[in-house]
Amino acid sequence: MTDPFTTALGTSASAMRAQGTRIRIVTENIANADTPGFQRKQLSFEASGDTRKPGVDIKRIFADDAPLRQSYEPGHPLADANGYVLSSNVNPLIELADFRQAQRSYEASTSMFEQARSLYQRTIDLLRR
16 A cells, blocks of 8 residues: 555646646647648647556657648748648647647646645655654
8 A cells, every 4th residue: 555645746747747748749839830841740648557655657659630621822942732731730829728728737746746846845854743
Protein backbone atom coordinates (compact mmCIF):
# COMPACT_ATOMS: atom_id res chain seq x y z
CA MET A 1 0.00 0.00 0.00
CA THR A 2 1.38 3.39 -0.94
CA ASP A 3 1.21 6.25 1.48
CA PRO A 4 -0.96 9.30 0.71
CA PHE A 5 2.04 11.63 0.55
CA THR A 6 3.74 9.62 -2.17
CA THR A 7 0.45 9.35 -4.04
CA ALA A 8 -0.13 13.12 -3.87
CA LEU A 9 3.43 13.88 -4.96
CA GLY A 10 3.27 11.37 -7.82
CA THR A 11 -0.12 12.56 -9.01
CA SER A 12 0.91 16.19 -9.09
CA ALA A 13 4.24 15.33 -10.77
CA SER A 14 2.46 13.38 -13.53
CA ALA A 15 0.08 16.30 -14.05
CA MET A 16 3.03 18.70 -14.34
CA ARG A 17 4.68 16.41 -16.93
CA ALA A 18 1.45 16.20 -18.93
CA GLN A 19 0.91 19.97 -18.89
CA GLY A 20 4.58 20.52 -19.75
CA THR A 21 4.07 18.37 -22.84
CA ARG A 22 0.93 20.33 -23.67
CA ILE A 23 2.88 23.61 -23.42
CA ARG A 24 5.55 22.16 -25.74
CA ILE A 25 2.92 21.16 -28.32
CA VAL A 26 1.31 24.62 -28.18
CA THR A 27 4.66 26.36 -28.65
CA GLU A 28 5.45 24.10 -31.62
CA ASN A 29 2.09 25.07 -33.13
CA ILE A 30 2.81 28.77 -32.64
CA ALA A 31 6.31 28.42 -34.09
CA ASN A 32 4.88 26.76 -37.21
CA ALA A 33 1.86 29.03 -37.67
CA ASP A 34 3.40 30.50 -40.84
CA THR A 35 4.70 27.21 -42.21
CA PRO A 36 2.76 26.34 -45.38
CA GLY A 37 0.86 23.07 -45.05
CA PHE A 38 1.55 22.64 -41.33
CA GLN A 39 -1.23 20.86 -39.44
CA ARG A 40 -1.81 21.91 -35.87
CA LYS A 41 -0.97 19.26 -33.28
CA GLN A 42 -3.25 18.36 -30.41
CA LEU A 43 -3.06 15.91 -27.55
CA SER A 44 -5.43 14.01 -25.34
CA PHE A 45 -5.01 12.88 -21.76
CA GLU A 46 -6.05 9.74 -19.91
CA ALA A 47 -5.93 8.56 -16.34
CA SER A 48 -2.91 6.44 -15.54
CA GLY A 49 -3.67 2.76 -15.99
CA ASP A 50 -1.76 1.85 -12.84
CA THR A 51 -4.09 1.94 -9.82
CA ARG A 52 -1.09 1.83 -7.47
CA LYS A 53 0.29 4.99 -9.05
CA PRO A 54 -2.58 7.34 -9.94
CA GLY A 55 -1.97 10.25 -12.25
CA VAL A 56 -2.43 11.42 -15.80
CA ASP A 57 -0.73 10.29 -18.99
CA ILE A 58 -0.65 11.58 -22.54
CA LYS A 59 -3.01 9.31 -24.46
CA ARG A 60 -1.88 10.45 -27.90
CA ILE A 61 -0.57 13.37 -29.92
CA PHE A 62 -2.34 13.83 -33.23
CA ALA A 63 -2.74 16.26 -36.12
CA ASP A 64 -5.82 18.49 -36.10
CA ASP A 65 -8.01 17.49 -39.04
CA ALA A 66 -9.37 21.03 -39.53
CA PRO A 67 -8.89 22.17 -43.11
CA LEU A 68 -5.79 24.12 -44.00
CA ARG A 69 -6.31 27.80 -44.84
CA GLN A 70 -6.27 28.59 -48.53
CA SER A 71 -5.21 31.89 -50.01
CA TYR A 72 -5.13 32.95 -53.63
CA GLU A 73 -1.54 33.88 -54.45
CA PRO A 74 -0.80 32.85 -58.04
CA GLY A 75 2.75 34.26 -57.95
CA HIS A 76 3.76 32.32 -54.82
CA PRO A 77 6.30 29.53 -55.44
CA LEU A 78 4.15 27.05 -53.47
CA ALA A 79 0.91 27.87 -55.31
CA ASP A 80 -0.94 24.98 -56.92
CA ALA A 81 -2.08 24.95 -60.56
CA ASN A 82 -5.07 27.15 -59.65
CA GLY A 83 -2.92 29.71 -57.80
CA TYR A 84 -3.87 28.71 -54.24
CA VAL A 85 -1.40 28.30 -51.39
CA LEU A 86 -2.26 26.07 -48.44
CA SER A 87 -1.30 27.70 -45.15
CA SER A 88 -1.34 26.13 -41.70
CA ASN A 89 -4.54 25.57 -39.74
CA VAL A 90 -3.03 27.16 -36.60
CA ASN A 91 -5.13 29.91 -35.01
CA PRO A 92 -2.88 31.96 -32.71
CA LEU A 93 -5.82 32.97 -30.48
CA ILE A 94 -6.72 29.34 -29.82
CA GLU A 95 -3.08 28.53 -29.13
CA LEU A 96 -2.83 31.43 -26.67
CA ALA A 97 -5.95 30.21 -24.85
CA ASP A 98 -4.58 26.64 -24.76
CA PHE A 99 -1.25 27.93 -23.47
CA ARG A 100 -2.91 29.90 -20.68
CA GLN A 101 -5.03 26.92 -19.64
CA ALA A 102 -1.99 24.61 -19.61
CA GLN A 103 0.00 27.18 -17.65
CA ARG A 104 -2.71 27.51 -15.01
CA SER A 105 -3.08 23.74 -14.73
CA TYR A 106 0.68 23.42 -14.34
CA GLU A 107 0.66 26.08 -11.61
CA ALA A 108 -2.19 24.28 -9.80
CA SER A 109 -0.23 21.02 -9.92
CA THR A 110 2.87 22.79 -8.62
CA SER A 111 0.83 24.20 -5.75
CA MET A 112 -0.55 20.74 -4.95
CA PHE A 113 2.99 19.32 -5.03
CA GLU A 114 4.25 22.02 -2.65
CA GLN A 115 1.35 21.49 -0.24
CA ALA A 116 1.95 17.73 -0.14
CA ARG A 117 5.68 18.27 0.36
CA SER A 118 4.98 20.74 3.18
CA LEU A 119 2.61 18.31 4.90
CA TYR A 120 5.16 15.55 4.55
CA GLN A 121 7.86 17.76 6.07
CA ARG A 122 5.59 18.78 8.97
CA THR A 123 4.82 15.13 9.68
CA ILE A 124 8.52 14.31 9.78
CA ASP A 125 9.14 17.27 12.10
CA LEU A 126 6.37 16.08 14.45
CA LEU A 127 7.77 12.55 14.52
CA ARG A 128 11.22 13.86 15.46
CA ARG A 129 9.93 15.47 18.64
